[in-house]
Amino acid sequence: MSEKNIFKLTNLVKRFTKGKETLSIFEDLNLSIKEGDFVAIMGPSGSGKTTLLNMLGGVDQPTSGEVEFDGKGIEKLSENQLAKWRASNVGFIFQFYNLMPMLNAHRNVELPLLLTQLKSKERSQRVETALELVGLKDRAKHMPGELSGGQQQRVAIARAVVSDPKLLLCDEPTGDLDRQTADEILEMLQLLNREFGKTIIMVTHDPSAAKFANRVLHLDKGKFVEKELSL
Numbered sequence: 001m002s003e004k005n006i007f008k009l010t011n012l013v014k015r016f017t018k019g020k021e022t023l024s025i026f027e028d029l030n031l032s033i034k035e036g037d038f039v040a041i042m043g044p045s046g047s048g049k050t051t052l053l054n055m056l057g058g059v060d061q062p063t064s065g066e067v068e069f070d071g072k073g074i075e076k077l078s079e080n081q082l083a084k085w086r087a088s089n090v091g092f093i094f095q096f097y098n099l100m101p102m103l104n105a106h107r108n109v110e111l112p113l114l115l116t117q118l119k120s121k122e123r124s125q126r127v128e129t130a131l132e133l134v135g136l137k138d139r140a141k142h143m144p145g146e147l148s149g150g151q152q153q154r155v156a157i158a159r160a161v162v163s164d165p166k167l168l169l170c171d172e173p174t175g176d177l178d179r180q181t182a183d184e185i186l187e188m189l190q191l192l193n194r195e196f197g198k199t200i201i202m203v204t205h206d207p208s209a210a211k212f213a214n215r216v217l218h219l220d221k222g223k224f225v226e227k228e229l230s231l
Helices: 051-057 079-089 105-117 120-133 149-163 177-194
Strands: 005-018 021-034 036-041 064-068 090-094 168-173 198-205 215-220 223-228
Touching: 005 051, 005 090, 005 168, 005 198, 021 198, 021 223, 036 051, 036 177, 051 168, 079 090, 079 105, 105 120, 105 149, 120 177, 149 177, 149 215, 168 177, 177 198
Parallel strands: 036 198, 036 215, 090 168, 168 198
Antiparallel strands: 005 021, 005 064, 215 223
8 A cells, every 4th residue: 555645535525405494414534545545434314424425436526625535636627627637547346336228238337437538448458458357358238137236236336347447436336235246345355455555445334345445434423533443
């Protein structure tokens, strides 16, 4: 793991307005994440875990404060700039896979590459490499409905890494899986972190899942309590 910060949050504030009421999620939140780290974020329901993940991924904007990625602020980027930034730097992995049911595994994995200038042949080569990495090269032509939950999540991981992003943001990636399959997915995330240097930030409610990370951050009432995990 590098000593360089890939993320630095400074005085982060996030508020939602509903009618005449203002709901505060974060007030003056500060956090640094090193490049190549694997961080699990835990906390009670409604504590803002997914909101934080969305801000780290440039999907949601803070009310105020700074979100620095690799030394550059992303909180002031336009929607078009954020879309380009996400395409180059971020892979998303969700609890319910978010695969397109009418597309086979190959086409699902290829989707992020359609935003690039890559030619069809190079896109196919990258998709094959990503599917081979997750052990599903022989399932490339299968539709999501023909795959198990664990296989669908592997396709989602292949989709997340096919553009070779620096960062993987995982929102309850094993929440819909049995323990054995969940552990296989988490071991794959560990491999991507340790062997390929991916920075991984994972929201989870599962202490067993959190043990696969390098460290766990507990989010409660808009503040972090950091606890090191013994691996």
